[in-house]
Amino acid sequence: MSLPANAPRLGVLGGMGPLxxxxxxxxxxxxxPAASDQEHMPIIIHNVPQIPxxxxxYLNGSDAPWPHLLDGLRTLExxxxxxxxxxxxxxxxxxxRLANETDLPVLHIGQAALDVLALECPQARKVxxxxxxxTLKARIYHDPLVLRGYVPLEPDDTMQASHxxxxxxxxxxxxxxxxxxxLAEAAQxxxxxxxxxxxxxxxxxxxxxxxxxLDMPAVDPTNALARSCVEWWHAAKVKLSLRDAQV
Amino acid sequence: MSLPANAPRLGVLGGMGPLxxxxxxxxxxxxxPAASDQEHMPIIIHNVPQIPxxxxxYLNGSDAPWPHLLDGLRTLExxxxxxxxxxxxxxxxxxxRLANETDLPVLHIGQAALDVLALECPQARKVxxxxxxxTLKARIYHDPLVLRGYVPLEPDDTMQASHxxxxxxxxxxxxxxxxxxxLAEAAQxxxxxxxxxxxxxxxxxxxxxxxxxLDMPAVDPTNALARSCVEWWHAAKVKLSLRDAQV
Numbered sequence: 001m002s003l004p005a006n007a008p009r010l011g012v013l014g015g016m017g018p019l020x021x022x023x024x025x026x027x028x029x030x031x032x033p034a035a036s037d038q039e040h041m042p043i044i045i046h047n048v049p050q051i052p053x054x055x056x057x058y059l060n061g062s063d064a065p066w067p068h069l070l071d072g073l074r075t076l077e078x079x080x081x082x083x084x085x086x087x088x089x090x091x092x093x094x095x096x097r098l099a100n101e102t103d104l105p106v107l108h109i110g111q112a113a114l115d116v117l118a119l120e121c122p123q124a125r126k127v128x129x130x131x132x133x134x135t136l137k138a139r140i141y142h143d144p145l146v147l148r149g150y151v152p153l154e155p156d157d158t159m160q161a162s163h164x165x166x167x168x169x170x171x172x173x174x175x176x177x178x179x180x181x182x183l184a185e186a187a188q189x190x191x192x193x194x195x196x197x198x199x200x201x202x203x204x205x206x207x208x209x210x211x212x213x214l215d216m217p218a219v220d221p222t223n224a225l226a227r228s229c230v231e232w233w234h235a236a237k238v239k240l241s242l243r244d245a246q247v
Numbered sequence: 248m249s250l251p252a253n254a255p256r257l258g259v260l261g262g263m264g265p266l267x268x269x270x271x272x273x274x275x276x277x278x279x280p281a282a283s284d285q286e287h288m289p290i291i292i293h294n295v296p297q298i299p300x301x302x303x304x305y306l307n308g309s310d311a312p313w314p315h316l317l318d319g320l321r322t323l324e325x326x327x328x329x330x331x332x333x334x335x336x337x338x339x340x341x342x343x344r345l346a347n348e349t350d351l352p353v354l355h356i357g358q359a360a361l362d363v364l365a366l367e368c369p370q371a372r373k374v375x376x377x378x379x380x381x382t383l384k385a386r387i388y389h390d391p392l393v394l395r396g397y398v399p400l401e402p403d404d405t406m407q408a409s410h411x412x413x414x415x416x417x418x419x420x421x422x423x424x425x426x427x428x429x430l431a432e433a434a435q436x437x438x439x440x441x442x443x444x445x446x447x448x449x450x451x452x453x454x455x456x457x458x459x460x461l462d463m464p465a466v467d468p469t470n471a472l473a474r475s476c477v478e479w480w481h482a483a484k485v486k487l488s489l490r491d492a493q494v
Binding site: 019035 | 266419
């Protein structure tokens with residue numbers, strides 16, 4: 001199928017960090033059934049990392065990232081985006097406010113991850129969450145998990161600091177192998193506590209745990225968000241062709 | 248150094264194809280000296296693959312890609328880009344016209360590749376070019392090579408069809424290993440004909456030849472373009488801080 005030049009475009013509010021945005025882009029491309037360049041999703045990416053650290057801001061009660069997020073949203077709207085995706089878990093602290101500021105659908109990385117969890121781990125009830133301390137405290141994964149009847153588990157404060165936060169920081173600093181060891185050890189500990197699945201709720205974590213052997217299945221929210229973008233796009237294309245057929 | 252929110256932004260005219268754009272983004276990130284998210288280059292990416300095949304258009308004397316390229320340029324200008332990069336060799340057929348349409352610098356992938364060639368292969372005089380047939384016929388690499396005193400070599404028509412074009416098509420179809428075999432065989436043939444360096448003048452080729460053992464050094468223009476973007480960015484930041492210091 002050849003696509004019209006006015007095919008719906010995805011807007012990516014990215015740069016948090018840049019490597020996570022690149023990883024997301026690759027996952028969108030891989031999740032798209034396409035035999036030629038032209039069949040791939042049109043995407044405008046706002047990869048502007050000059051935005052204050054989301055975790056630190058949330059934990060300090062600061063709203064500093066907000067004007068940057070809003071500016072990115074406006075840029076994507078002006079560039080013709082028809083939906084917004086944010087490949088950063090912690091930035092979802094501001095998801096509801098962003099969704100409130102625009103008529104475009106703003107896809108939610110947590111909802112996308114829980115859809116994949118239900119599909120791929122239908123037996124799991126106890127679900128471990130690895131994420132930044134801000135994502136944990138903001139209950140970005142906890143609330144939707146509880147709503148859907150799951151029991152969320154998280155590392156205790158000591159392990160959160162020594163293994164999860166330290167593992168994420170190692171990946172951000174380019175020490176992927178060190179990050180993998182820390183995160184895999186934490187995953188083993190949670191599995192011993194009864195976790196039946198793992199939500200890798202920070203975009204650095206799937207980068208580290210890619211290919212690692214764990215004692216439970218792991219859901220990659222970046223990949224889940226990519227899949228939900230492809231689903232949005234297919235639905236938007238169908239709507240567009242129905243509308244064009246009526247003209 | 249913390250960057251101002253008005254730090255100069257790179258505009259990427261991408262989507263040709265999408266995987267080449269993702270590869271370019273990763274290469275820009277890797278080429279940037281940065282210890283935190285905030286020190287990375289702000290980039291707006293127009294990844295819209297709904298543009299007619301550049302090779303086919305050029306070979307058929309068609310200008311069909313032009314309005315799409317111009318539309319992408321205008322979108323990037325409106326989103327605040329301060330320079331433009333195009334991670335697609337064949338699209339450089341339209342480079343001069345794009346540069347004519349804007350006040351922004353439009354970096355040239357061929358010039359960037361020749362700068363790296365001079366730096367990394369100072370002894371090479373005879374240089375093999377692997378590229379789409381359109382890039383060869385448009386002399387995107389030939390003319391600048393001759394201007395700088397090099398002797399360009401290209402595969403004969405048979406090998407161009409059976410190995411280079413077929414190898415590029417294999418990568419585009421996801422058969423990277425098949426592409427690697429074809430392209431590595433062609434590289435051996437050119438080395439036997441006296442080539443002392445290889446320009447991998449199509450964004451699919453470095454993807455295939457990554458890690459392959461060749462009889463000559465190979466220059467990756469995607470990576471060269473990424474490096475020239477980082478150089479542009481550092482110069483633009485210095486200009487900005489000098490201007491701000493004068494205010």
